Amino acid sequence: MSILKNMIHPNSPYKRIWDLFVFLCITYFAIEVPIRLVFPHKLTVGVTHFERFIQIIFGIDLVLNFFTSILKDRLVIQNKKIVAKTYLKSWFLIDFLSAFPFDLFGGFFFEYFGVTDSLKILRLLRSVRVFELFKSLRMLALGADSEDRFKLIEVINPMTFRLIFFVYWTSLFAHWVACGWIYLTPEFLADKDIYTRYIRSLYWSVTTLTTIGYGDITPTTNPQTIYTMGVMILGVGIYGYVIGNISTLLSNLDISRVTFQEKLNTINSFIKYKKLPPQLANRIRSYYINLWENKHGIDETEIWNQLPSGIKIDVSMFLHNHLISVVPFFKNAPEELKREVVLELKPAYYMKGDVIFREGDVPHNMYFLSKGQVEVIKEKTGELLATLNSGSFFGEMSLIDDSLRTATIRAGSYCDVYTLSKDAFSEILRHHPSFAKHINVIALERKQHQSSFKESDES
Template identity: 65%
Template structure:
C-alpha cells in the first residue's frame, strides 16, 4: 500500500522503510525458491516431482512473484538508461496483492492433506461466507486506496498547500464517496482527464455497490438459517392449528413442544442426518451416542460388542413435554426407554404415589422387552425429556441372531416374574 503513495507524493524514503522493503524482498525471493520445492494436489494426490512442480509454478504464479520481488530500485539507473523508465517499476509489487487468492487456496489444499480434525477446523474458518466477506473487505479497501492515489496523481493542485496526510485523507474521502455512489459534490473534477477518471470510478462503484448489497443480503440471510427454517415451520404449525380448530390448551402444548425442540436441538432433525449417513459411520455414531446408555441396563452390561452395535442401530429418538404421560399403568408394553436429557416420575396411579424419579442416564420399561405383562406403574415426564426408544419387536429380532444372549434374557425374565409376584410392582432398575 505504501508504494502508490511514494509514487504520487514523491517523498524520500527513510532508511527504516528501505530496511523493511529489503526484508520483504528477501522473503518474497525465499517464497519463490520454496514454491519450486512445494508439491501440489492433483485429484487428491500429492505431487512432489520437481519437474512437474516447476512446470506448474512457471505456468501459474512465477511471473507475478518475480515482478513482486525484483529490486527495481537497485537497478533503477540501468532501466532508465536502456528502457527509459525509472524506479516507478516498483509499482509492479502491487501484483503481490493478487496472491491473496493463492493464500486461501493453499490453506484449503493444506487442509485436504491434514488429519480430519485439522481439515474441519480450516474448512470451518475458511468457509465460502467467511471467504467472501474477507475478500470483499480486502479488495474494496485496497481499491479505494488505489483510486485515492490516482486522484492525487491526476490532480497535483489538489490541496497542494496542505500536508501529505490531509491530502491523502481528503482524496480517500473522495474515493469512498464516489465508489459508494454517494458523491456529495464537494470535490469535483476540473479537467477532462479528471472527468474521465471520475466516470470510470463511478462505473466501478456501481458494480461494487451492487456486489455489496447482494452480499450483505446473502450474509444476513445465512446468519442463522436454522432459526429461519424453524420460524417457517412454526408458521405452518400455527396455520394447521387454526385450520383444524384445535383447542387453545392443546395448541399451546403443541407450540411448546416445538419450541422446546428448538431450544434443546436448535432445529436439528436427527432422522434427516441419520438417513444420509453411510451405514458404517451410522454405527460408529450410534455407539458413541448410546453406548453409555445401554451399558447401564443390567442385562446389556455383559453383552458382546457385536450385540451392542445391533442394539444402538435400533434406538429411535423421541421427546416428551413436561407433564406428558409416557405410558399408563395397565398399558400393553411395547418399548423400553433410555433418558438422554431430563427426568421422569414413576407413579402408582391407584394411590397417586411417586415411587421413584429417574434422570439422565437412567432407563425404564425394560420388562417390555422380556415378557408380556401389562405396565405395573405409570411414567410421567417431570421436565422436557429427550429419550431413545427400543421396541420389543426390534429387540426380539436381535435376540434371534444371538441365541446365547436370548437364553440369558429368558433366565432374567423368570427371575423378574418371581420378584414381581412378591412386590406387585415392576421395579424400575437404574
C-alpha cells in the same frame, strides 16, 4: 517414493502457516507501494532491510511452488514435471516480477528504459494472488491417519468468508483509488501534511465508490474527470455487489429459523383446516416451539438417514454410549453389541405433562432420557414414586420379559428421549447368542422374584 518425500502437500499445516505469512507480506506491499509512489520519501535502513527480507520471502515462495503438489479433482498430483508446467502457465510470471529486485539494477533500467522506482508497482501484481491465498486460509489442515495424511476442516463459514474477503478487497481498492487521486492531483491540499492529504483523498475515494459523492471534492482537469468517471462506474458495481451480498448474508444468517417459521405456518393452516380445539392446538404449537428451542429446527432423523453406516455408528457411540452403559445388563456387554444397540436408538420428544406410557400397558420399548425430567407415578393412587433426570433410563425390563408396565411415566418437563424397541433388541440378541443366555438368566431371576413376591403378598 523419493518424489513423494520431496514434494510438499498443499494442505500441510506448515504450508498453511507459510501461506499466511506470504499473505501478510503481499498486503504490506499492496498498501506501501502506492503510498511511496505518490509520497516519495527516503527509506530508513531498517525499512530497506525489512523490504529486502520480504523480497527474499517472495523468492523462496516462488521456489517452493515448484515443489508443492497441486490438487485437481480432489486428487493430489505430485509429479514434478506436471507441477512445474502448471505453475509456469499460471502464477510464475506474476511471482517472478514481484520478487525480482529491480531496485538493485536501478542504473540499468534507468539507462535503457528511463524508469527506476516506478517498477516497484509490479509488486502490486502479486496482490492478485491474495484471492487464492485467502481462500486457502479459510480452510485448516489437521493431522489425520496414515491413509489420509491431511484432512481439511472449514474454519470460516462461506458467507462470513465472502464478507471478510469483500471488506478486505474493498478497503485495499479504496486505498489504491485514493493514491491514484493524489497522483493525478499533485496540487490537492499541497500546503497540508501528507497525513491530511491522504485522509482527505481516502474520504473522496470512499464517497465516490459508495456513490454518495457530496461534491466537496471535484475534478478540475480532464484526466481527473476521466479518472472520476471510471471510479464512479466501478463504485456502482461495488454498491450493487454490497447490497446483493448483504441481503444474501442476512437471509442465510439463520435459515433454520426461516424454515421453522414456514413449518409453523403450515401447522397453523393444518389446525385451522381440521378445526382442532384450542387446547389441542396449543399443545401442538407448544411441541414445535419447544422442539425449536431445544433442537434449533434440526431434523435429526433426516440427517441420520443420510449418513453412511460407518459414520453413523461412530457418531452413535459418541452420543449414546454413556446412556446405555448405565443400564446394568449392558455394562459388561461386548463392544460389538453396544455398537449395534446405539445404532437402533430412535429419537423421541415429549412435552411437559405428556404420558410416555401408562401402568398396565403392553411394553414395546425401553427409554433413555438424554435431556429433561420424568416422573414415575403409581396409576391407581397417583403417588409419585420417583423422579428421573437426564442420563437415566426406564422401561428396560420390557426388553427381557413380557410383563405389563408396572408404573406410569409422565414427562415433568420437555424431554429428549431415545428409544430401543423390543424387536430390534431381539434381533441383536440373535447375533450374540452368549449375551442372549445372560439376558435369559436375568429374565428368569426376575420372574422368580416376582412370583415369590406375589406369594408373600398373598400370605
